[in-house]
Amino acid sequence: MARYLALTGGVGGAKLALGLAHVLDPDELLIAVNTGDDFEHLGLTICPDLDTLTYTLAGENNTELGWGRQGESWNFLEALEALGGESWFQLGDRDMALHVVRSQMLRNGATLTEATQAIAQSFGITHRYVPMSDEPVRTTVHTADGPLSFQHYFVRDRCQPEVTGFDFVGADQARLIPQIEAWLAQCDGVIVCPSNPFVSVDPILAVPGMRAHLERLPTVAVSPIVAGLAIKGPTAKMMAELGVPSTAAAVARHYAGWLDRFVIDASDAELDGTLSVPTVVAPTVMVTLADRIELARTVVRAFD
């Protein structure tokens, strides 16, 4: 039996994590989730990346929207807007329940890990996923318009401001949660899901100790850039603004120093053999569940 730690952020990462959960048993996989996107809003602690994974693993993700919860309604948000409340963050009626329950657990003294485990159990999820840290890490996006908290950049301002850099506020005081430390002590490799390198993966790497584990352990990453485009989200736009080519090759360079094998899409096959890291060429665009499972198999095989 081999054991893997997977690192994931948003929707793309959750797709591969679901594939991994189909390919690996619960005792073969621990998923560490970015919390840099988390924020306090309307008195609630909202953890978008954890929630994306919860909904995805529970089969409760909204496939129509591509984000949020299945069978969602928006009556709260509509009433909130009519009352002049802050309605820029799309909080669905059913999604609200998760934020309210977690916020209450946190107020009552639970760690984010404990709250996440309780929520996973409520949803009947048997694979284990945890926040990277119980201490708050908050991504600040530096832009031409000034610094923005991640959700202000991502949702409120729709990724429009030009990005100049990032800060992971609190990361230097944060600790990897004990479950991740314990797992890393006995695991066989780290899988980096196709998530945004700058705002999904880098915050996890910013938690002290994580990068050293990646340098020490076999690592396989899946490129979030396919044929110069991000499947979803602002990765390619960010790269352009940061003066980096929006290519899988640039992502490989970004991961240099710890990446051992890079899974790139068949449409980027011409990069095979040209990167400083060995590549695996495979279909990486996950449309169906079968795609997710097939890519998960590819990733696990890449450790051989």
Place this chain on the structure above:
Amino acid sequence: MARYLALTGGVGGAKLALGLAHVLDPDELLIAVNTGDDFEHLGLTICPDLDTLTYTLAGENNTELGWGRQGESWNFLEALEALGGESWFQLGDRDMALHVVRSQMLRNGATLTEATQAIAQSFGITHRYVPMSDEPVRTTVHTADGPLSFQHYFVRDRCQPEVTGFDFVGADQARLIPQIEAWLAQCDGVIVCPSNPFVSVDPILAVPGMRAHLERLPTVAVSPIVAGLAIKGPTAKMMAELGVPSTAAAVARHYAGWLDRFVIDASDAELDGTLSVPTVVAPTVMVTLADRIELARTVVRAFD
């Protein structure tokens, strides 16, 4: 021009308050609302009596249910229940917006009065209504099963435990809000709406100074008991459990010491002239808006 202060609690009181808002101009009426029912729930400050009045004055009350907000949906509550959250208090999706907005205003340092005024303005309500106090007063219902916070008694336990008495925790430290004090200094009379005497009216009277104002000013109350029955809610059941006859006469005795005129229903006409306080006999069961307006006219005329 005459000026009136109206005291109100739940649904019955709000019906008359709506009638009064049709009969009196905004500068002739201030409505002081019971806050003894308020509670902290799921991280929100919920003020059921204030909200009942808000929805009633805004024409947003749910006439099908007899409580809550019009056009309500329950997707949040359903999802909350599935997550094992505390779902005994019926929080509708649209209603949630009000609790979230108010709780945020209170966390940001607004008084309950300021939050109430902002909410009233959002709903386009021109008549003025305020909490009795900005300091928390919380009704404890003493029962044969032990003490219960009001909403646990009223909603969670559906008024089933046998009532032995009440405490208005915090009332002795509470102050009437300045707007009520100022209004009382220049007003011509106090209207006590047909609300529960024990848990809607008594908490307002428990705020230091209120009773002295009632003793000093002309007062007209409308009986919440009609032909031995409460139109809505546990008033009659409470009276029976407290060893008091569930009659309009017993309510008049409960209000003895400050009540000047008591409006009783036509079905209780035989009590006319038998009480220690002068009575006005009128239809008090408010089914239609016309009923509310007509009763409001009767009450205002009773001050002559």
